[in-house]
Amino acid sequence: MPSESTPLPAQSRGLRQAAEGLSTNLGLGLPVPSHYLDWLRTLFPGTYTRPLAHFHEEFWERIWDMRPERSATEFYIWPRGFSKTTNAERAVIALAARGFKYILYVKETQDQANDAVQNIAAVLESPEVERHYPLLSQRQVNKFGHSKGWKRDRIRTASGTIVDAAGLDVSIRGLLLEGSRPDVIILDDIDGKEDTLRTTEKKIRRITSDIVPAGAPNRVILGLQNIINPHGVFTRLADLCPDHPADFLLDRFVSGPYPAVYDLEYEQSGVNEHGKPVYRITAGESSWPEARPLDMLEAELNQMGPTQFIEEKQNEVGRLQGNLYKGFKLKAIPRPPLSAFLDTVVVCDPAVTNTNDSDSNGVRSGGLLPNGQIVGLYSWEGRDSVPNNLKRAFRQALAVQASTIILETNQGGDTWITTYRAVWRALVEDPDEPQFTRTTRMPRMVQVKASNGTGGKRERWQIALGGRERGEFVEAEGTHEVLFGALKRLPEHTPYDLSDADAWLYLYLSGRYQPDHDDDEDGSVVTSNVA
Incomplete structure (x- = not known):
């Protein structure tokens, strides 16, 4: 043969x-x-x-x-x-x-x-x-x-x-x-x-x-x-x-997606001779052990850094682990009917530019139940233009019957009021957006400006975490994984925008700040500061 x-x-x-x-x-x-x-x-x-x-x-x-x-x-x-x-x-x-x-x-x-x-x-x-x-x-x-x-x-x-x-x-x-x-x-x-x-x-x-x-x-x-x-x-x-x-x-x-390391756990184990942190993989299994053993992947973890390693090797973009929510179990509850809420609002943390170097954007919605519990209903993060982000916020406001849209506007002033109204008019006049009509009520706009009185980002995140620990702030099923991924990054890993929107949602619905004056005769635009 x-x-x-x-x-x-x-x-x-x-x-x-x-x-x-x-x-x-x-x-x-x-x-x-x-x-x-x-x-x-x-x-x-x-x-x-x-x-x-x-x-x-x-x-x-x-x-x-x-x-x-x-x-x-x-x-x-x-x-x-x-x-x-x-x-x-x-x-x-x-x-x-x-x-x-x-x-x-x-x-x-x-x-x-x-x-x-x-x-x-x-x-x-x-x-x-x-x-x-x-x-x-x-x-x-x-x-x-x-x-x-x-x-x-x-x-x-x-x-x-x-x-x-x-x-x-x-x-x-x-x-x-x-x-x-x-x-x-x-x-x-x-x-x-x-x-x-x-x-x-x-x-x-x-x-x-x-x-x-x-x-x-x-x-x-x-x-x-x-x-x-x-x-x-x-x-x-x-x-x-x-x-x-x-x-x-x-x-x-x-x-797939398949990670480089299944069930990856790592920790910092001192510093090297240059004073830089050294990381060690403490648990996990290589998905290709014959060619990419754990010691090789651990070396890459230190060469790339945890952020790049998790994004490039683990196929977990947006799922980096920080310390703020470490040990806290995030879980979602069944979504309550909209009729159960006393009030619902949308929070938008928009970036003023839309380029590769721009900040990310975050959009959140949630509502207040009669028992005082605050329920998150929607989460989105990504890069987009200001008009598109406002359109997303308006659509979500209609979906959850929100009374108010809260914007974190540390820059722009009255420009945001003009843009807000212009985007609303564009939606009303757009034949591809039939849910917006001339009789549809425009949600009032609340501007929030971070300042010494509002506390820094970490302080606001900590307040929201406290609400979760006490059971006052929970998340409904739906887009909860988007939010959980953002919270689990805190405070070490960007982007922070969805987490910022999350904190403003809790602060507003919990009554921790109140509007101080109306910018419109009909009260449709409000500037707010933390109480």
């Missing part, structure tokens, strides 16, 4: 490749193993030298089962540094071997996409790929012997396989090359850590309006990313952004 390294007769090789579901137009090279793990080690011996993590195995099992006649939409969310791009680029070769012809490789920028395609070209030219898939490894040439495509942004192989690069930062027109459309679309690391809400929305439009429609009717969409942005594309696809649910790619399968 021939060995694995002994060439088989051409007819036998073709039958074997066909039986394993592999394309037969890639050249009659050496036979390939039938199991994906053996295939990976044979084709890429310098890459797959250690056992795979369980999420890698799941990825390759599903890749191995894909066929050109079947559509699929699949997203994989792994920690940073856990071989997302490596596996995505090797999946291109596996899918080409299974008969897929036109692969569009999408990154955040065109330069990044070009680099990925060049990496794929280098792998295709490797001796191992050439040995097993000769035509896939060779450049396609025209009748004059000139290369038809082995460029920075495009690969065209002698087998007929095409790999194109596309960046979300450039215009992407309809893709149709010699009558073919992409039958594989790979989205690899398309979110940016500092993406604003507007940037994310632009990326989603690019994906849903330009990229996905360019694909073949039976197309495979694959995505790999770690969670790095609270409202990013992958955050939404993983259903981790309740205020911005993903209403696209609804046929998706999502694997």
